[in-house]
Amino acid sequence: MVRQTIGLAFLAALASGAMAGEELPRGRVVQRVVCAGNESQSYALYLPAAYSPKRAWPILYCLDPGARGGVPVELFAEAAEQAGWIVAGSNNSHNGSLAGSIDAIGWLVRSTHERLAIDDSQVYVAGFSGAARLALLWAGTSRISGVIACSAGFSGGTIPKGISFRVFGTAGLDDFNFDEVYDMARELNQRGVPQRFAEFPGGHQWLPKAFTGRAIDFLSGRLPAEPPPPASPVQKKAASRYAFLTDEMERSNENAQRAILDRMRRDAQLPEDGAERRVARRVLAGTFGGAFEHGIALFGQKKYSEAAQAFELALMAKADNDAFLAETYYGLAAARAGVHDTRRSLDALERAVANGFGDRDRIEREPLFERLRSDPRFSAAISAMKK
Secondary structure, three states: OHHHHHHHHHHHHHOOOOOOOOOOOOOEEEEHHHHHHOEEEEEEEEEOOOOOOOOEEEEEEEEEOOOHHHHHHHHHHHHHHHHEEEEEOOOEEEOOOOHHHHHHHHHHHHHHHHHOOHHHHHHHEEEEOOOHHHHHHHHHHHOOOEEEEEOOHHHHHOOOOOOEEEEEEEEEEOOOOOHHHHHHHHHHHHHOOOEEEEOOOOOOOOOOOHHHHHHHHOOOOOOOOOOOOOOOOOHHHHHHHHHHHHHHHHHOOOOHHHHHHHHHHHHOOOOOOOOOHHHHHHHHHHHHHHHHHHHHHHHHOOOHHHHHHHHHHHHHOOOOHHHHHHHHHHHHHHHHHHHHHHHHHHHHHHHHHHHHOOOOOHHHHHHHHHHHHHOOHHHHHHOOOOO
16 A cells, blocks of 8 residues: 555656746755745755756655755765766655655655656665665655665565666665665575665765765666675674674663663774674664664654653664754654653753754644743744754
């Protein structure tokens, strides 16, 4: 049902497309292009310097788990200029709201087709983390020619049959989803699906800028498919140890979890790369990500007290990622508001804003914040958001 919904949203958006001819800047990133018909929906955009509506152009749609459309657009802009691609990144699609993300995709596709000359035979999608899963789901239901999947694979870990698009998968050596992306690449290769796997020093993140040209060249067919390299002894040891520790975290009480995370923080600072450091960094980031997603699910079920506990566990891991920290503090603020803990809700909201949270519309639409709106601290937090 979800696959059909995304596919129908994409087709409906294409059907509504008719170039509006509005003049948009070329050769630089525009952080916010507002969708006609829905001012709450917007996207970041890069048009090549030579862009002209006299011919159709390839486009790379970007989905970020924190609704930071400008981040991937900035990342891909230089490579897109060289390749002659348009890049557009949604400022509304984000982890935790599938229906909202599907709606955002529909507006993104509709608006770009209204404004721009797009070659529908060369439509590609890039996504990071949960947004990579959404990108792969989107590609499986629509006319998408290729996906750049950063730090995550297919939802549920199961690769559907009949994959008809190219896949460029990336993962950092310290990424808790490293083995998932690597295993996806191996299975795709065994099935004969055109794919490439790229690893790099780093964690759970978008691919490095140095890889963007290679990714675009592969999706466009200028770079051939390539089997993933054999797993190294360090890779195998790290996979086994990470599986053991994640199971231990799930079985432990809060005090034991804190002890494990304290040990992981020490090992994460080891000076040289190796299984121990990789595992420690994966456990910290994996705990953060898993607890965050669990908090979102509990929040959706209106289990606000349990959601707050999940968000607090996520923050206990202290993952070094501003976008996720901002989203987690925001979730904690809303959950605490749900149990009428005004002081700690405002504490969390202030931390969310300090870490870069800037979605005023979400705050204005959140009914749990009604009791807080007259508080001077609430007004100050809103005022502190970046314009």
